[in-house]
Amino acid sequence: MSLQDRIRHCLQNDVLDLFQCQGDLFVQVPRDRIVQCLEKLRDEPGLEFDFLVDVVGVDNSALHEKEIKAREKALAKEKEKAEESGETGVENEPVVLEVPPRFDVIYLLLSLKSNERLAVKVKVPEEDPEVDTVTTIWRAADWPEREIFDFLGIRFRGHHNLKRLMMWEGFGSYPLRKDYPLQGKGEERHLDYDE
Amino acid sequence: MGLQAYSGPGWLLTKAEQIINWGRSRSPWPLPYGTACCGIEMMCALAATYDMARFGAERPSFSPRQADVLIEAGTITKKMVPVLRRIYDQMAEPKWVIAMGACACSGGVFRTYSVQQGIDDVIPVDIYVPGCPPRPESLLYALLKLMDKIQQDHPLYKQRADLAETLGVER
Ligand code: SF4
Numbered sequence: 001m002s003l004q005d006r007i008r009h010c011l012q013n014d015v016l017d018l019f020q021c022q023g024d025l026f027v028q029v030p031r032d033r034i035v036q037c038l039e040k041l042r043d044e045p046g047l048e049f050d051f052l053v054d055v056v057g058v059d060n061s062a063l064h065e066k067e068i069k070a071r072e073k074a075l076a077k078e079k080e081k082a083e084e085s086g087e088t089g090v091e092n093e094p095v096v097l098e099v100p101p102r103f104d105v106i107y108l109l110l111s112l113k114s115n116e117r118l119a120v121k122v123k124v125p126e127e128d129p130e131v132d133t134v135t136t137i138w139r140a141a142d143w144p145e146r147e148i149f150d151f152l153g154i155r156f157r158g159h160h161n162l163k164r165l166m167m168w169e170g171f172g173s174y175p176l177r178k179d180y181p182l183q184g185k186g187e188e189r190h191l192d193y194d195e
Numbered sequence: 196m197g198l199q200a201y202s203g204p205g206w207l208l209t210k211a212e213q214i215i216n217w218g219r220s221r222s223p224w225p226l227p228y229g230t231a232c233c234g235i236e237m238m239c240a241l242a243a244t245y246d247m248a249r250f251g252a253e254r255p256s257f258s259p260r261q262a263d264v265l266i267e268a269g270t271i272t273k274k275m276v277p278v279l280r281r282i283y284d285q286m287a288e289p290k291w292v293i294a295m296g297a298c299a300c301s302g303g304v305f306r307t308y309s310v311q312q313g314i315d316d317v318i319p320v321d322i323y324v325p326g327c328p329p330r331p332e333s334l335l336y337a338l339l340k341l342m343d344k345i346q347q348d349h350p351l352y353k354q355r356a357d358l359a360e361t362l363g364v365e366r
Contacts, residue, residue: 166274166309167274175309180308181308182307182308183306184308185308187273187308188276189276190276190277191277
């Protein structure tokens with residue numbers, strides 16, 4: 001069985017999407033099932049993705065904006081064409097373009113047995129940026145999850161120590177979000193002596 | 196300074212200010228504070244090839260309490276700012292600061308949310324060394340400049356001013 005088939009067989013209905021990208025295999029799973037899915041991938045004989053290489057967060061907002069603009073343009077062009085060819089009367093109801101969830105959290109897995117790699121992806125909406133922690137499976141997820149929290153503001157439910165990792169306590173923003181200006185918003189860290 | 200030894204033990208004629216400055220400028224013990232790539236260049240200047248000890252910077256002091264010159268070599272992130280300030284505060288007077296490299300002087304190439312745009316917002320700087328990184332020669336030149344600066348200092352003025360204030364007299 002190919003790796004794809006084995007993953008489909010293992011995760012069954014939890015596979016929302018399974019695709020190859022730049023030579024890497026990605027599987028998208030539902031956000032609330034991530035812990036169960038990773039456990040299954042770790043324990044299933046024949047897969048055994050037992051090593052968590054990294055956890056990364058992605059802010060797709062700039063990409064989505066671009067895509068939506070392109071789609072709007074295409075729609076406008078279509079409409080123009082329709083008008084030119086004299087097709088009047090066709091009532092075009094206004095199309096509402098759906099914005100996909102803003103963030104991705106990607107778990108990079110490696111099987112030390114078979115030396116195969118897999119990226120597991122969950123989509124996280126902006127309104128409710130929360131994912132279950134996987135530190136219960138791999139302690140190695142501790143700092144990567146804190147880093148994602150620090151930079152993108154995605155919270156990890158059940159994480160035992162979800163504090164900022166790179167920026168200091170009291171830093172008010174999430175600097176790797178695409179709408180955060182590179183030069184910052186004037187956050188400063190001051191020294192206060194305890195006296 | 197006049198130094199004479201015609202016979203016997205000889206004698207020395209000088210001003211207190213001058214001899215204090217002479218002593219201070221000939222032993223600027225550095226506190227090497229390398230926070231990024233410039234630190235490598237500073238180590239090079241301290242090591243055998245360039246041998247900063249020739250100029251009296253004999254002993255790199257890793258305790259701020261025994262150091263005279265803070266050589267700030269490298270990027271200071273905003274998270275580091277309180278640490279830098281605290282170390283500067285821990286140094287005993289008299290103290291001087293050399294800001295080494297574009298990062299310490301102005302933030303350098305890192306015009307970002309996380310990097311302090313020049314350490315002179317946090318602590319007073321005596322000598323700025325441009326370059327990314329500056330060559331060890333530049334650091335040695337900065338040290339010589341600092342020695343010049345120390346020699347023009349008036350270490351007793353402050354004491355005199357304080358005394359005048361306590362006595363309530365014009366100085
Ligand atoms: S000035 Fe250049 S060499 Fe020095 S710390 Fe900054 S980036 Fe590194």
